[in-house]
Amino acid sequence: MAYREIVPKMACDLPNFSSLTFWLPTDVAMMNHALTLARRGAERGEIPVGAVVVHDGQILGEGFNCPISTHDPTHHAEIVALRQACERVQNYRLPIGSTLYVTLEPCTMCFGSLIHARVSRVVFGAYEPKAGAVTSQLTLAKESFYNHVINIQGGLLANESSMMLSQFFKQRRADKKKAKIESRLSDGH
Numbered sequence: 001m002a003y004r005e006i007v008p009k010m011a012c013d014l015p016n017f018s019s020l021t022f023w024l025p026t027d028v029a030m031m032n033h034a035l036t037l038a039r040r041g042a043e044r045g046e047i048p049v050g051a052v053v054v055h056d057g058q059i060l061g062e063g064f065n066c067p068i069s070t071h072d073p074t075h076h077a078e079i080v081a082l083r084q085a086c087e088r089v090q091n092y093r094l095p096i097g098s099t100l101y102v103t104l105e106p107c108t109m110c111f112g113s114l115i116h117a118r119v120s121r122v123v124f125g126a127y128e129p130k131a132g133a134v135t136s137q138l139t140l141a142k143e144s145f146y147n148h149v150i151n152i153q154g155g156l157l158a159n160e161s162s163m164m165l166s167q168f169f170k171q172r173r174a175d176k177k178k179a180k181i182e183s184r185l186s187d188g189h
Contacts, residue, residue: 040064
């Protein structure tokens with residue numbers, strides 16, 4: 001598969017973006033951990049996205065999406081992991097060299113939080129064609145008005161992340177259809 005087929009066209013223009021064909025074992029291990037967290041979220045009825053903040057090989061924070069159960073639209077996996085990491089280091093700015101691994105390309109809200117937390121690197125799995133703010137819909141990472149630059153790397157275990165999301169939404173649609181049919185039957189229609 002050609003580079004341009006894997007990476008959205010706009011991503012190729014980002015000076016601080018790369019889609020690696022070779023990943024470090026630590027990167028793969030941390031993304032697998034994020035995928036495990038995403039599965040935990042899915043088991044609770046949340047959209048399966050997981051995130052891990054790492055510094056010097058140590059996990060500072062982790063989380064999965066939970067806006068549905070918390071009734072809080074800001075409870076994205078990235079935000080949960082950032083809050084935990086910042087609490088752990090007792091600072092709203094993370095140590096230089098911190099990496100966030102997330103199974104889905106960050107949205108606008110999450111990317112803004114990553115800038116404020118001074119995350120050095122973001123590694124994401126699947127591209128988010130509808131709300132991705134790093135490369136897919138917006139290219140916030142290439143804007144020069146920020147006082148911080150984040151190194152962006154996308155596509156790590158993208159197929160696994162994409163499949164998990166697809167299966168989740170397929171099951172969700174099937175459950176809604178089943179509930180609708182059961183409702184009609186119980187109403188006598």
